[in-house]
Amino acid sequence: MYIVVVGSGRVGYYLTKALLDEGHEVVIVEKNVDFCKIINDELGGICVRGDGCEAATLEELGTARADVLIAVTGDDEDNLVACQVAKHKFNVPRTIARIRNPQNEIIFKKLGIDVTVSSTKVILEHIQEEVSAHPLTHLLSIRDKGLEVVEIRISADSKAIGKTLQELVLPPGTKLALIISTTEKPRVPTNDTVIQADDRVIAIVSAEFEEGLRRALGKE
Amino acid sequence: MKVIIVGCSRVGAYLAEQLGAKGHEVTVLDTDAYSFHRLSTGFNGRALVGNGLDQEALRKAGIEDADVFVVVTQGDNRNVMAAQIARHIFHVPRVVCRIYDPLRQELYDTLGLETISPTVVCADMLQEKVEGQ
Numbered sequence: 001m002y003i004v005v006v007g008s009g010r011v012g013y014y015l016t017k018a019l020l021d022e023g024h025e026v027v028i029v030e031k032n033v034d035f036c037k038i039i040n041d042e043l044g045g046i047c048v049r050g051d052g053c054e055a056a057t058l059e060e061l062g063t064a065r066a067d068v069l070i071a072v073t074g075d076d077e078d079n080l081v082a083c084q085v086a087k088h089k090f091n092v093p094r095t096i097a098r099i100r101n102p103q104n105e106i107i108f109k110k111l112g113i114d115v116t117v118s119s120t121k122v123i124l125e126h127i128q129e130e131v132s133a134h135p136l137t138h139l140l141s142i143r144d145k146g147l148e149v150v151e152i153r154i155s156a157d158s159k160a161i162g163k164t165l166q167e168l169v170l171p172p173g174t175k176l177a178l179i180i181s182t183t184e185k186p187r188v189p190t191n192d193t194v195i196q197a198d199d200r201v202i203a204i205v206s207a208e209f210e211e212g213l214r215r216a217l218g219k220e
Numbered sequence: 221m222k223v224i225i226v227g228c229s230r231v232g233a234y235l236a237e238q239l240g241a242k243g244h245e246v247t248v249l250d251t252d253a254y255s256f257h258r259l260s261t262g263f264n265g266r267a268l269v270g271n272g273l274d275q276e277a278l279r280k281a282g283i284e285d286a287d288v289f290v291v292v293t294q295g296d297n298r299n300v301m302a303a304q305i306a307r308h309i310f311h312v313p314r315v316v317c318r319i320y321d322p323l324r325q326e327l328y329d330t331l332g333l334e335t336i337s338p339t340v341v342c343a344d345m346l347q348e349k350v351e352g353q
Contacts, residue, residue, distance in 0.1 A: 077301040
């Protein structure tokens with residue numbers, strides 16, 4: 001495919017490298033003369049100095065025959081305009097824009113930009129995933145006994161789901177003190193209580209066995 | 221009329237004063253509070269610090285019930301993006317934006333934005349002067 005990349009910051013640089021490796025024909029447009037030189041020295045003469053939002057510059061690059069234009073400058077407004085010019089002046093079939101402010105996703109979509117990539121959103125989602133992958137929260141330390149009171153959220157893929165307390169193999173000395181389920185009132189579990197997804201379990205565990213408890217109630 | 225002006229540039233400040241003096245309800249938005257020094261002490265509108273691309277700031281400026289939205293920051297791309305947000309997200313009845321680059325102006329004109337290119341206007345006037353001599 002013939003791909004025009006607008007902006008040669010870090011994102012543009014590594015993106016172009018990857019696209020070249022995959023065998024695509026790539027050209028970068030960059031305003032900054034120093035960045036242009038670096039790219040041309042390292043990746044071969046594929047960087048053209050110019051404003052990727054200007055129709056005249058894009059025309060020089062043969063944008064009319066481009067399959068994709070990817071705008072990855074650091075400014076949302078520049079990325080928007082580069083994509084709009086590509087789309088409306090040169091009928092580029094696919095335009096991709098990087099956006100910084102996740103709020104801008106809506107206006108970009110409305111204006112016909114095919115794909116938006118929000119680094120802010122991607123990072124945020126990864127962090128949230130990481131956080132929910134470690135669903136153990138410390139509530140209280142009973143220091144003189146070396147005990148911790150913790151809350152564990154039973155995730156949908158937990159191997160404890162459907163098992164009774166009796167069937168669970170827990171680290172020595174661990175006590176499940178309370179179960180707060182989404183559907184019922186909080187209750188003190190008995191040996192026959194069945195663990196369900198989304199339950200919040202309040203447990204008392206020695207500090208050294210915390211990881212074991214997390215594993216016992218975590219995923220397969 | 222309720223008018224929002226984004227960019228307290230020389231043009232923005234001058235326009236704000238003129239419209240304010242005519243009794244319009246004017247709000248000027250700029251990212252730099254220093255730019256408000258261009259407004260005279262007699263200015264009877266509101267001056268707000270905020271980014272014209274930020275929907276939160278635009279709401280604070282009262283975009284939801286504005287009649288006219290004028291965007292005259294120094295950046296063409298910023299202007300067209302703000303104008304398109306005003307038009308497509310907030311549906312302001314009248315949106316006018318400044319675009320220095322004549323080619324970009326032509327494009328956004330065909331996309332239905334009301335645009336003014338000072339480059340074209342000024343060059344045309346100068347040409348008239350030159351040829352009129």
